[in-house]
Amino acid sequence: MTVDELADRAQAEAARQAALQNRIYCCAAAGCTASGSPGVRHAIAGEIGRRGLAGKVEVCGTGCLGLCRRGPLVFSAADRRLYGNAVPEQAGAMVEQDHELPGAISLDDPFFARQQRIVLENSGRVDPERLTDYLAAEGYRALAKGLTQMTPREVVEDVKRSGLRGRGGAGYPTGIKWELVARQIPERKFVICNADEGDPGAFMDRSVLEGDPHRVLEGMAIAGYAVGAQQGYIYVRGEYGLPIERLETAIRQAEREHLLGGRILETGFQFRIDLRIGAGAFVCGEETALIASIEGKRGQPRQRPPYPPERGLWDSPTLINNVETFANIPPIIRNGGDWFASIGMEGSTGTKVFALAGKIANTGLVEVPMGTSLRTILFEIGGGIPGGRFKAAQTGGPSGGCIPEEFVDIPVGYESLARIGSIMGSGGLIVMDDSSCMVDIARYFMEFCMDESCGKCIPCRAGTVQMHDILRRITRGEAGEDDLGMLHELAGLLRETSLCGLGQSAPNPVLSTLRYFPAEYEAHIRDRRCPAGQCRFEALEEAAV
Amino acid sequence: MPNGTAAPEDREKLLERAMSRYQYAGDALIEILHTAQDLYGYLSPALLQHIARRLRLPPSRVLGVATFYHLFSLEPKREHSVVVCLGTACYVVGALRLVETLKHSCAGRTGPNGGVSAQIARCIGACGLAPVAICDGSVMGRVTPESLSRELERFGAA
Numbered sequence: 105m106t107v108d109e110l111a112d113r114a115q116a117e118a119a120r121q122a123a124l125q126n127r128i129y130c131c132a133a134a135g136c137t138a139s140g141s142p143g144v145r146h147a148i149a150g151e152i153g154r155r156g157l158a159g160k161v162e163v164c165g166t167g168c169l170g171l172c173r174r175g176p177l178v179f180s181a182a183d184r185r186l187y188g189n190a191v192p193e194q195a196g197a198m199v200e201q202d203h204e205l206p207g208a209i210s211l212d213d214p215f216f217a218r219q220q221r222i223v224l225e226n227s228g229r230v231d232p233e234r235l236t237d238y239l240a241a242e243g244y245r246a247l248a249k250g251l252t253q254m255t256p257r258e259v260v261e262d263v264k265r266s267g268l269r270g271r272g273g274a275g276y277p278t279g280i281k282w283e284l285v286a287r288q289i290p291e292r293k294f295v296i297c298n299a300d301e302g303d304p305g306a307f308m309d310r311s312v313l314e315g316d317p318h319r320v321l322e323g324m325a326i327a328g329y330a331v332g333a334q335q336g337y338i339y340v341r342g343e344y345g346l347p348i349e350r351l352e353t354a355i356r357q358a359e360r361e362h363l364l365g366g367r368i369l370e371t372g373f374q375f376r377i378d379l380r381i382g383a384g385a386f387v388c389g390e391e392t393a394l395i396a397s398i399e400g401k402r403g404q405p406r407q408r409p410p411y412p413p414e415r416g417l418w419d420s421p422t423l424i425n426n427v428e429t430f431a432n433i434p435p436i437i438r439n440g441g442d443w444f445a446s447i448g449m450e451g452s453t454g455t456k457v458f459a460l461a462g463k464i465a466n467t468g469l470v471e472v473p474m475g476t477s478l479r480t481i482l483f484e485i486g487g488g489i490p491g492g493r494f495k496a497a498q499t500g501g502p503s504g505g506c507i508p509e510e511f512v513d514i515p516v517g518y519e520s521l522a523r524i525g526s527i528m529g530s531g532g533l534i535v536m537d538d539s540s541c542m543v544d545i546a547r548y549f550m551e552f553c554m555d556e557s558c559g560k561c562i563p564c565r566a567g568t569v570q571m572h573d574i575l576r577r578i579t580r581g582e583a584g585e586d587d588l589g590m591l592h593e594l595a596g597l598l599r600e601t602s603l604c605g606l607g608q609s610a611p612n613p614v615l616s617t618l619r620y621f622p623a624e625y626e627a628h629i630r631d632r633r634c635p636a637g638q639c640r641f642e643a644l645e646e647a648a649v
Numbered sequence: 650m651p652n653g654t655a656a657p658e659d660r661e662k663l664l665e666r667a668m669s670r671y672q673y674a675g676d677a678l679i680e681i682l683h684t685a686q687d688l689y690g691y692l693s694p695a696l697l698q699h700i701a702r703r704l705r706l707p708p709s710r711v712l713g714v715a716t717f718y719h720l721f722s723l724e725p726k727r728e729h730s731v732v733v734c735l736g737t738a739c740y741v742v743g744a745l746r747l748v749e750t751l752k753h754s755c756a757g758r759t760g761p762n763g764g765v766s767a768q769i770a771r772c773i774g775a776c777g778l779a780p781v782a783i784c785d786g787s788v789m790g791r792v793t794p795e796s797l798s799r800e801l802e803r804f805g806a807a
Contacts, residue, residue, distance in 0.1 A: 467778075555771075
């Protein structure tokens with residue numbers, strides 16, 4: 105396909121869709137699939153056929169529509185109606201655009217109205233399994249623009265200007281990372297997409313890969329052009345069956361149309377993308393462990409520096425970015441870095457996708473401009489806490505912290521969250537009410553880190569075990585006053601001396617709960633009482649009997 | 650390909666084909682192990698030896714990799730499998746109660762000779778439906794101890 109043909113194909117598909125009477129989108133993300141969306145889609149297709157509307161009305165899948173709690177979700181484009189908890193029996197009424205049908209969700213609801221979608225812009229508009237859908241939504245236009253109108257250097261400059269920072273959690277400026285790799289002399293370079301989304305409670309990357317796989321491929325190809333790489337890898341969690349399937353399909357489609365592979369868009373640029381399937385190791389989200397895993401070894405991290413931009417995969421310069429970071433690239437190149445920089449807040453530009461889960465009314469996927477307050481995200485978009493009182497929001501998974509109520513008004517950004525002892529993280533946002541015990545949550549995350557420690561360095565391997573043991577004893581009412589001091593000491597040790605981010609950040613949930621909920625720790629230790637009523641002091645009860 | 654369903658006489662051929670596609674490169678070890686597990690259902694000592702020989706890798710390296718990653722199983726598959734997710738979202742909405750149900754209902758059937766494999770997952774990324782369990786490969790959302798028990802009873806009858 106040439107650049108002109110790309111524009112023609114996009115136009116033809118857009119015209120075809122515009123000529124339809126209606127296009128009905130069934131959410132095809134993991135959540136809605138588990139709630140039964142394939143059955144609903146099948147029923148709608150049947151009703152269309154029965155009414156002789158084939159070619160006039162169309163049903164297709166689409167990426168995550170956000171409100172996972174109300175799944176399966178169906179969006180009818182012509183009358184702009186969104187149906188929740190859809191069942192196959194409603195298919196006929198949906199095709200007829202019968203507005204008496206119950207279950208419609210208002211698109212003016214704050215859940216939708218307060219969001220701004222860049223990464224998820226194609227949810228409810230593109231079928232992830234059809235390349236032409238993506239083309240009609242300006243797909244691969246950014247790649248064409250980059251290849252034909254910009255030098256690699258200009259692409260890097262544009263990304264730098266955008267202020268985009270790594271969406272995997274650490275927030276390293278993306279443009280600077282690209283520049284580092286671009287500057288390296290060796291000819292063999294690699295681009296890696298980190299899709300090893302392992303934080304419990306996070307499903308942003310999963311939804312992007314399932315809902316808009318071509319966007320990630322396009323972002324990676326642009327990166328390859330900018331830094332001078334010809335080979336890319338996507339490292340996906342082995343647990344993510346559906347995203348793997350969608351990516352395989354998307355890569356095949358893109359190669360067939362010369363949007364990946366040799367002579368992309370009839371230019372001299374070539375870029376291949378291969379999938380590497382993880383096998384269930386949380387530590388592989390760490391970049392050097394991920395590289396070891398792609399090389400077919402145990403996923404254990406190594407000392408940095410040298411950082412991957414200098415020496416990464418097979419000792420070659422390697423660019424590693426997260427799924428959401430790559431997904432932001434096409435709109436940045438299409439609209440310019442300045443456009444992106446105008447969204448969000450100083451130091452944290454653009455939008456962020458959050459996965460809302462836990463004790464919140466609207467569990468699901470939301471995208472908001474950086475700088476939005478937690479209050480807006482949780483209480484307006486999220487719909488508040490059903491039947492309970494807000495206690496804390498957990499961000500950043502096992503590397504993050506718990507944010508108490510006093511901070512819900514701070515704007516969400518990389519620095520603002522770091523200042524209050526948490527991190528932006530990859531975007532998992534888990535809400536807890538007063539039935540959750542903060543000591544137990546700290547124990548829970550430490551157990552996670554203990555299980556997932558790769559065992560290479562001693563501070564992490566032994567320290568997580570010791571910290572977990574103390575926390576376990578606290579939740580059982582078996583700990584003494586001096587255990588808190590030991591907990592602090594171990595936390596400092598892990599933070600200072602662990603080899604990689606897993607061990608260095610493992611104490612974060614403990615430290616943040618100690619800082620904001622000291623009374624809960626004291627109640628467990630002094631009064632042998634769990635204020636949330638969650639911990640069972642079995643040893644004590646047995647003694648009393 | 651569903652786990653372990655390839656005809657026995659085809660397995661060897663299919664595995665050989667996968668290894669030759671990667672040109673017997675040691676780098677492809679994880680991909681090869683995935684393929685082998687899909688074909689045979691699990692990674693037996695003999696199978697690991699065979700892969701080590703064909704890829705010209707020390708057996709210790711192959712075993713080291715196979716045991717490092719959670720998804721590789723060195724034991725035969727059971728007839729049924731239950732996975733309860735203990736990701737944070739599931740945990741805060743009461744997934745521990747599901748683990749107790751699992752322990753209670755499957756007592757005696759998850760041992761070395763039992764027909765049920767019971768596992769705990771660290772987030773399967775379906776947090777919008779928490780708590781989540783996977784019974785014989787199909788994802789169940791908003792699971793209660795009662796609905797899980799009903800599912801497990803089905804296993805008992807099978």
